[in-house]
Amino acid sequence: MNFDDVINQRRSIRNYKKAEPIEKKEIEQMIEAALMAPSWKNSETARYYVALSEQYIKTVMECLPEFNQRNSLNAGAFVVTTFKKNISGFDNEGNPVNEVGQGWGCYDLGLANENFVLKAAQMRYGTLIMGIRDSKKLREIFSIPESEEVVAVIAVGKAEVLPVAPKRREWSAVAKFFE
Numbered sequence: 764m765n766f767d768d769v770i771n772q773r774r775s776i777r778n779y780k781k782a783e784p785i786e787k788k789e790i791e792q793m794i795e796a797a798l799m800a801p802s803w804k805n806s807e808t809a810r811y812y813v814a815l816s817e818q819y820i821k822t823v824m825e826c827l828p829e830f831n832q833r834n835s836l837n838a839g840a841f842v843v844t845t846f847k848k849n850i851s852g853f854d855n856e857g858n859p860v861n862e863v864g865q866g867w868g869c870y871d872l873g874l875a876n877e878n879f880v881l882k883a884a885q886m887r888y889g890t891l892i893m894g895i896r897d898s899k900k901l902r903e904i905f906s907i908p909e910s911e912e913v914v915a916v917i918a919v920g921k922a923e924v925l926p927v928a929p930k931r932r933e934w935s936a937v938a939k940f941f942e
Contacts, residue, residue, distance in 0.1 A: 769885045774928070776889030779837040779920035787815060789886060790840055790919070796882035800874040803851035803867050809875040812843040812905040822904055823916060826897040835891055835918035842879070842919060843901050845911040846872040865912065872914055879917065889922035 764772070794811050802808060814823045823841040824832050835841070849857055852867025863870075880890040898913035907913060 764885050769881050771928070772925070773881060773884040774889065774922070774926050775891050776918070776920070776922045776926070777834040777891060778923040779835070779839075779889065779918070780923050781837050783839050783921050785815065785839040785888070785919060787813075789888075790815070790842065792886065793842075793879045793882045793888075793919070797875040797879040800871070800878045802871040802874070806847075806850050806871070808847040808850050808868055809872045810845045810847065810907075810911055812845070812901075812907065814841040814843075815839075819904075823901070826900045826904070827893060827916065828895050831891075831893045831895060831916075835893065835920075837923075838891075838918035838920035840919040842917040843905060843907070843913065844872055844876055844879075844915045844917060845907055845913050848910055848912050868912060869914060876915065876917065883919055887921070888919050889925075891918040892916075893918065 790813050797809060797811070798807060800809075814820050820838070820841055823843070824835070827835065846868040848865060848868060850868065851871045852859055852861070852863055852865065854860055859865075876892060880892065883890045893916045894914070896913075896916050901907065901913055901916070
């Protein structure tokens with residue numbers, strides 16, 4: 764699948780086929796793609812905690828609100844994404860270099876997560892990035908250190924149906940050129 768097809772066909776999936784197992788090596792390929800994303804001074808602060816077993820999948824589902832549980836039902840894997848705090852956007856003494864501060868860590872993770880979901884799409888997997896989750900419970904389940912910020916849970920699985928693309932804005936509505 765060429766790059767334009769991957770971008771145009773990637774959708775947020777909210778209806779998965781009955782849980783088809785996802786191989787660890789497939790998730791590893793998605794994470795490898797995520798690691799190719801740019802990051803602040805190549806700091807690569809993104810971290811991934813992967814639930815593949817039925818037991819861990821059920822436990823992660825319990826950390827989601829009811830609507831996200833419904834939206835991700837039957838996903839074959841859940842990936843909790845975090846970033847290491849106080850690195851991206853910070854100097855060697857731990858001071859933020861500008862007003863964005865920790866936002867740079869979140870920005871870098873977003874770039875990596877985009878690569879992750881695009882690779883998943885290329886591999887014919889659907890994904891749903893969920894930001895509403897119980898980070899405290901997830902931190903306990905996966906022993907995520909306080910030095911990392913829990914940001915999102917990504918459901919990964921085979922789509923029951925590919926949704927139609929929502930209408931997008933024209934580029935001219937979001938860009939200003941100064942020549």
